[in-house]
Amino acid sequence: MNAENDLILSVMGGTWVGVYGYPGIEAYVESIRRSGFIGRKVMLCWGIRTEVRQKLIEYGFEMVDLPQPQDPFFHARMRVCYEYLKDHHQEFRYIFWLDIKDLILQNNPSVWMEENIGNHGIIGSTECVTIEQEETNQMWMRTIVGEKEYQSVKDEEVINGGTWAGKSELMMEVFHKAHLGCYKYQGPFPPCQAWINYVLRQEPLKSELYIPRWSEGFAGCFHPMWWVGARYKCSPFLRDLPPVLDVNTAILYPRLEAPKSDSDWVEFNSHCPTQRRTSKIKIKKNLDVLSGVECVSKPSNKPFCILHGYDRDLDMQAFFEYKYRYGGEFALQPFLSFHEAQVPIERRGLRAVKRPRIEQLAFGGAVTPSTRKLVRH
Numbered sequence: 001m002n003a004e005n006d007l008i009l010s011v012m013g014g015t016w017v018g019v020y021g022y023p024g025i026e027a028y029v030e031s032i033r034r035s036g037f038i039g040r041k042v043m044l045c046w047g048i049r050t051e052v053r054q055k056l057i058e059y060g061f062e063m064v065d066l067p068q069p070q071d072p073f074f075h076a077r078m079r080v081c082y083e084y085l086k087d088h089h090q091e092f093r094y095i096f097w098l099d100i101k102d103l104i105l106q107n108n109p110s111v112w113m114e115e116n117i118g119n120h121g122i123i124g125s126t127e128c129v130t131i132e133q134e135e136t137n138q139m140w141m142r143t144i145v146g147e148k149e150y151q152s153v154k155d156e157e158v159i160n161g162g163t164w165a166g167k168s169e170l171m172m173e174v175f176h177k178a179h180l181g182c183y184k185y186q187g188p189f190p191p192c193q194a195w196i197n198y199v200l201r202q203e204p205l206k207s208e209l210y211i212p213r214w215s216e217g218f219a220g221c222f223h224p225m226w227w228v229g230a231r232y233k234c235s236p237f238l239r240d241l242p243p244v245l246d247v248n249t250a251i252l253y254p255r256l257e258a259p260k261s262d263s264d265w266v267e268f269n270s271h272c273p274t275q276r277r278t279s280k281i282k283i284k285k286n287l288d289v290l291s292g293v294e295c296v297s298k299p300s301n302k303p304f305c306i307l308h309g310y311d312r313d314l315d316m317q318a319f320f321e322y323k324y325r326y327g328g329e330f331a332l333q334p335f336l337s338f339h340e341a342q343v344p345i346e347r348r349g350l351r352a353v354k355r356p357r358i359e360q361l362a363f364g365g366a367v368t369p370s371t372r373k374l375v376r377h
Contacts, residue, residue: 001093003110006039007168008032008096009084011077014047014068025052027324029059031104034324039110040092044080071183074190078179085172092168099162099308104320106251107305112218113165121208122166122174124159124200125219125308126240131158131197133237134224140194144185153201157211157239160221161193163308164200170208174199214240214254219306226268226312235290243304245316247283247295250323250330252310253303255294265292269314280340281315318342 032041041061045053046068053063064084069076081097089095094113117123131137132154141150165171174196181195200209212218220243224234241255245266265287269279283295293316311317318339323330 003038003093003108003114004040005091005093006037006096006110006113007092007094008037008039008041008098008109009081010041010043010098010100011080012043012045012048012052012100013073013076025055025100026326027104027321028100029056029061030324030326031106033059035105036108037105037110042084044077044084072190074192075179075182075185078175078182078192078195082172082175082179085168085175089168089172094165095168095171096165097162097171098306102311103163103306103308104310104324105306106303107217109165109305112305116212116216116218117166118210120166120210121170122200122205122210123164123218124209124211125163125221125306126211126214127158127160127221127224128214128238128240129158129224129234130155130237134158134230134234136230137193137197140189140191141197143187144189144191144194145181145198149198153198156197156201158224159193159197159200159211160219160223160308161196163219163221163306164196166208170205174205177202177205214243214304215256215301217254217302217304219308220252220254220304222307222309222312222316226309226316228268228270228313231268231290242289242293244294244296244299245319246297246299246303248297248332250319250335251303252293252307253296253299253301256299256301259289259294264295266295266315266319267292268316280343281318281336 041059042064043056043061044064044066046066056063066080069080071079085095094110094117096109113123127134127137131141131150137158138150138154141153164174166174177199178192178195181199182191185191199205214220222243224230225238225242243252244255245252247264247266262285264283264285267282267284267287268291284292287294307320310320319335322328322335322338
């Protein structure tokens with residue numbers, strides 16, 4: 001088998017369809033197209049909007065329609081992946097399990113696997129802290145899986161539940177075991193990440209697992225590193241260095257050295273990801289890794305292949321979603337001008353609407369500031 005036999009596998013359920021069709025679908029599908037990935041792309045789905053379906057088909061996704069599940073979304077997605085792979089895993093070499101709304105590819109993941117998987121069977125992506133050190137993952141593991149199980153894995157690094165990959169038969173087995181665990185849980189929390197982390201630490205899967213350091217460029221997962229609610233709490237425990245940004249190309253790289261005294265930095269936005277953007281992007285001197293992302297020019301190392309959780313800071317999200325808009329290219333000054341035009345206008349009771357609906361975008365067209373409308377509120 002070769003790269004044409006690789007698979008990007010994702011799940012989209014109707015409960016996650018947002019006001020603009022599906023948050024993040026634009027950057028997700030466009031980044032996959034630009035990455036050079038030549039394998040198959042399968043979307044297991046139910047209840048999605050017509051324009052979203054059409055856009056996925058245009059980008060080469062195979063749509064597998066499923067009935068509306070009775071189990072909650074974060075239970076169902078483990079089950080439907082196992083059921084699909086049970087019948088189809090023989091068709092694939094490597095499978096990439098990728099979330100949708102907050103994930104992009106910067107490079108071809110098939111190439112990374114060919115060059116780095118070695119004798120391993122499963123590649124996990126680290127959130128750079130242990131399960132015990134990050135309060136949400138600790139709570140999930142204790143509540144969902146159990147106290148005894150938590151004690152056995154609390155010192156393991158958090159594996160992001162929406163970014164991992166591996167050989168097809170092993171991937172099927174992980175989905176199977178995670179599904180069986182999720183099925184037992186009837187509480188309010190999403191159970192899949194806790195069960196994935198537990199299952200991957202049990203033999204025989206544990207011996208197949210490899211978690212690359214960020215310097216190896218597989219995936220950067222920015223949930224505890226960029227999110228304002230976890231950034232300061234987790235910073236003493238981080239096992240990898242915060243990334244750097246080539247600000248002229250909007251490409252994110254692993255950091256290999258200490259910050260330089262004369263560097264520019266993109267300052268983090270002070271708002272939570274769920275809040276709307278209220279200010280211009282600020283590029284400043286003399287910040288630090290808790291205050292922003294250092295800017296570099298043409299670094300010599302390879303960039304991250306996968307970015308997950310890029311939306312945990314609103315301004316970093318703006319960089320990547322502008323770059324990976326339909327038919328768009330990236331240049332710094334046009335981006336900054338575009339972003340400034342999207343900042344809400346608070347004058348005489350008028351507020352700017354920052355994005356058009358997905359169905360209003362012509363295929364291959366770029367979003368420009370002229371798409372803004374003013375509405376009274």
